[in-house]
Amino acid sequence: MAPLKIDHAIKSYGAVRILHGIDVEIDDGEFVVLVGPSGCGKSTLLRLIAGLEDMTEGDILIDGRVVTRLHPKDRDIAMVFQSYALYPHMSVAENMGFSLRMRQARKEEIDRKVREAAAILDLTPLLERYPRQLSGGQRQRVAMGRAIVRDPKVFLFDEPLSNLDAKLRVQMRSEIRELHKKLRTTTVYVTHDQIEAMTMADKIVVMRDGHVEQIGTPLDLYDDPANVFVAGFLGSPAMNLLEGRVSGHDPLAFQLMNGGTIRLPRALPVEAGRTVILGLRPEDIVLATDGTKARVQLVEPTGADVQVNFAVGGNTVTAVFHERLDLEEGSEVALGVPMEKLHIFDAETQQKLAS
Known part of the structure; x- marks a missing residue:
């Protein structure tokens, strides 16, 4: 285990x-x-950490040691790829122990480490099988086992679940998280799936166009996004982002740019006439007896929840309700907007102003 600095x-x-x-x-x-x-740029950054790409400027430090110019094999890292990268002519045990054989480790040490990793990953009954005899999830566990036997200071995962079906992805992300709890090895994991990021991470680094947009715990980023991009990227369904202006005549009326009005319980903490973007999570919207007028566009029951799209002027607002509602498409309702749940962003800079 070791700290890592980019x-x-x-x-x-x-x-x-x-x-x-x-x-x-x-x-x-x-x-x-x-x-x-x-x-x-997330996979490029991972490859820089691994030493698979040369850095143009800057440094990578592992356990306080600058490794920027070191060969990948000298960085004490192990990487798990999206494609598994298993040797088809080798058994599971041979695949897992391959890197140790290349280091000319003793056979007894190789066998011990392979058995220990196989026990952790529930691969012991499969050690004599070949990759073609394994499921996708089993192949991914073998790839992880090959990384574990090296006992590295840092694990690197490059979208390891993208080749798996939805059910298996859920299972495997749980297994990877449990594996991390057992080993406590510093881990950098790349994904484009924000659900994976939210459910697995101690800390999330949100990237866009080669820049870091925000760093924080999953709930910190979800509850307090720094800008419109982070607000819209994290969360499923995505946050509603509605651009408009505060009315100078009625401080409780937020005039949407695409038509329609959001009725507010109290005035926004911005000057009248300023263009801002209101952000509201779908699960924070409520039905009200008096509030924002909306027309039901689409009702999608998912079993535990009901997702509803509403038309507010020329805008679509998505809400998620945890109770089963009898809403007819085309009917008119009123929506409540809790002020304490609102996020306010500057329309020009896209940066957060207030909550």
Whole structure:
């Protein structure tokens, strides 16, 4: 186990800059998820940590030691890839022990570490099988076992669950989290799936276009997003983001840019006429006897919850209700907007103003 520091990481390919000075500090034994849309630079950053890409500027420090110019094998890291990267002609045991054989470890040590890793990952009955005889989830566990036997200071995961079906992804993310609790090895995990990030991470690094947008615990980022991008990226269904202006005549009326009005219980803490973006989580919207007029567009029962799309002027507002409601599409209702749940962002800078 070891702390990991990314110090002003810059990566360019010719004149094209991919990472723009990334600074991240990861504590000893922490599980950190790099999350963001495709092309944001998260996998590039992971490859810099692994030594699979050369840094243009900046440094990587593992356990206080600068490893920026070291070969990947000398960094004391282990990486689990999306594609499993198992040797088809080797058994599970041979795949798991391969890196140790390359280091010329003694056979007794290899056998012991493979057995220990297999026990942790519930692979003991499969040690003599070949990759073609395994399910996707079993192959991924073998890939993790190959990383575990190296006893590295840092684990790196590059979208390891993206090839699995939805049910197996849920199971495997639970298994990876349990594995981390047992081993307490510093872990950096890359995904584009914000549900994976929210459920697995001790700390999340949200990235966009080669920049870090916000760093924090999952609930800190969910409850207090720093800007419109983070607010809209984390959460499923996504936060409602409604641009408009505070009315100068009626401080309780928020005039939406696409038409329609949000009725507020009290005035927003911004000057009249200023253009801002209101953010409201779908689960925070309530039905009210008096409030914002809305028309029911779509009702989607999911079993435990009901997701409803409402039309407010030319805007669509999504709400999630935990009780079963008898709402007819096309009917008119009133929506309540709890002030304490509102997020207010500047329309120009996209940065948060207040909650």
